[in-house]
């Protein structure tokens with residue numbers, strides 16, 4: 194590959210940087226070079242790992258964290274005021290459709306590069322996902338236009354694709370995947386959307402709900418439990434950090450002893466730590482990412498032997514919007530989407546992703562200030578009844594991933610269609 198690149202770009206150089214170099218070390222190396230016009234970065238080639246394998250978590254170091262460090266180094270050297278082009282290449286980190294195998298390890302890169310494109314709109318960013326690093330469409334690759342939204346080009350069977358959202362319409366259905374008396378574990382259940390979901394399944398299906406959250410049970414959580422106990426079976430609360438596999442195992446064993454078989458899992462955890470990339474410290478980036486990456490892998494590991502009817506991943510519209518200031522969260526969400534898609538192929542139960550739009554009355558961004566800001570952009574607040582209806586439809590329907598957003602004029606359910614075929618003109 195390198196020889197091929199060299200033929201087209203004789204001045205190209207391979208940088209002697211390493212994934213565990215610090216920002217200071219990279220700055221030292223970059224500062225000795227002529228100004229960089231274009232950065233080509235290729236994600237390491239990886240075999241599709243088992244989804245319960247910690248190598249997915251560890252793989253972040255050589256992927257998204259490595260790229261984050263390169264970005265921070267360039268910013269430290271003043272590249273924010275220069276023009277620079279990027280070509281970032283991953284392999285099978287995006288799925289075209291629900292039967293497409295995906296290796297989620299480096300899917301987080303797509304979120305990071307998307308927010309980078311939003312934060313540095315004068316940088317020309319091209320993100321490409323190849324089927325195999327062995328067969329490069331070399332001629333076309335370097336003529337693909339950059340994408341101002343930082344969305345990837347996906348290359349499969351000699352065709353280029355880009356993702357688009359497609360409206361869907363569901364008829365009211367009688368079927369449900371929820372069980373009367375079902376046992377459901379909600380990671381992040383004591384949070385806003387977790388509580389709404391719990392109320393719905395407790396009221397309608399007398400579900401036995403167990404919440405997992407990091408903090409010790411406090412008066413606020415107890416008040417939520419008491420309120421739901423007046424509706425149906427009292428939810429339980431276990432204090433455990435789900436990014437820590439041992440803690441999640443401990444919680445699992447406690448649940449098994451008390452409840453027996455588990456019928457459904459919801460990943461509703463988030464740690465919102467917004468900052469622009471220029472102001473984002475590595476630890477902050479990692480904290481936002483970990484709650485999506487590590488918790489997803491740990492769910493697969495810990496609950497793999499349960500007779501589950503479903504695993505429900507709460508993700509965000511931000512997987513597509515890739516908003517500036519949210520690189521850690523967006524990287525986590527693009528990972529979560531890819532991880533769930535592969536899990537759906539491998540597990541016998543339903544594995545579904547809901548990419549929520551904005552919730553204005555509950556949850557982590559339910560402040561008046563946020564509501565006002567979203568309203569000014571034409572974004573309305575998702576409310577519990579419509580959201581629960583959408584989840585029922587998602588769980589029994591043919592699609593594995595839906596986005597649900599509410600505009601001030603109408604609400605929209607959209608299918609996430611990655612298969613839009615595009616032609617690249619040379």
Ligand SMILES: NC(=O)c1ccc[n+]([C@@H]2O[C@H](COP(=O)([O-])OP(=O)(O)OC[C@H]3O[C@@H](n4cnc5c(N)ncnc54)[C@H](OP(=O)(O)O)[C@@H]3O)[C@@H](O)[C@H]2O)c1
Pocket residue numbers: 380381382383384385386387405406407408433434435436460461462463464484488507508509510548549550551552553555556557558
């Ligand atoms: N709210 C929205 O508008 C919106 C929009 C799009 C997507 N979403 C998605 O919807 C889900 C729920 O969001 P929300 O607004 O309900 O958030 P929330 O109110 O902040 O609730 C999140 C919960 O996650 C728990 N948590 C965080 N880290 C954890 C960990 N390591 N282990 C166990 N629990 C952990 C938190 O409790 P502790 O701090 O005690 O751990 C908290 O109760 C998230 O997945 C989010 O990405 C929300």
